[in-house]
Amino acid sequence: MAAEAQFARMNGLGNMILVVDMRGRADAVTPTAAIALNADPATRFDQIMAIHDPKVDGTDAFIVILNCDGTKAQACGNGTRCVVQALAAETGRKAFTFQTVAGILNATEHADGTISVDMGKPVFEWSRIPLAEEFFDTSRIELQIGPIDAPILHSPAAMSMGNPHAVFWVDRDPMSFDLDRFGPLLENHPMFPEKANITLAQVTSPSSMTTRTWERGAGLTLACGSAACAAGVSGARTGRTGRKVAITVASSPNRGTLTIEWREDDHVVMTGPAEWEWSGTLDPSTGAFRRDETGAAAL
């Protein structure tokens, strides 16, 4: 049995996150532990954000991201805001720099409690998304589902925010689509050798859209931050919106909002809330956990 690690159950717009404090130790949260934690209704989650000691100078932590099926993810926008809130509560600091497998992320907590994360630069090159087929222009790739002459979803914008995304444009509320049926087919489509996060986006004005996402490795989640980034960038890239959009996440409680700005320097900045629910300790090798009785926010 591994020594216990502190964790906090948190959420970003309903995206269920476990922030696990792995600082000062060499082991990792195992896929077995992730699967066990997800199997218990009390600790069911979409992503684990494991905070490890920094590996490079100038960063505060190295973050490892696990999906609820035990696979690794390269990016998680909602989870990153949760990590910022937990570390800000612990240290009183407002600005952090993290390293992930996808690169360096800078993040800031604002006075109103919202958190901005610089999610880095989008990647459009087909081989780096990655797609299985060469596309010169990945803003509209050939892919459709439904009847060949009347597809239900077609021609998504494909891109990477560190993790692979496909954004399908729809002309009505994304909640009115059978995403639980189409999501698995598209996530696992041969076009996406590393699978993909699948988002439906309805543009509602040049500065707003409504989204809903089927997540790679997690399925239908209440919200997905990196998908909101992908939708915002794809809206601007295809001329549907400007470079700053308010994204209503249709599936989240009270249809919450994320603001996505694709800055002129090519960085994508996501701003939104994070919420602490409760804290506890867990065994990172097995997933056995205990809930703290104090009821105080802690990592």
Ligand SMILES: N[C@H](CCC[C@H](N)C(=O)O)C(=O)O
């Ligand atoms: N919920 C996350 C995304 C998790 C990504 C994951 N599903 C994958 O790429 O495998 C977010 O807020 O960005």
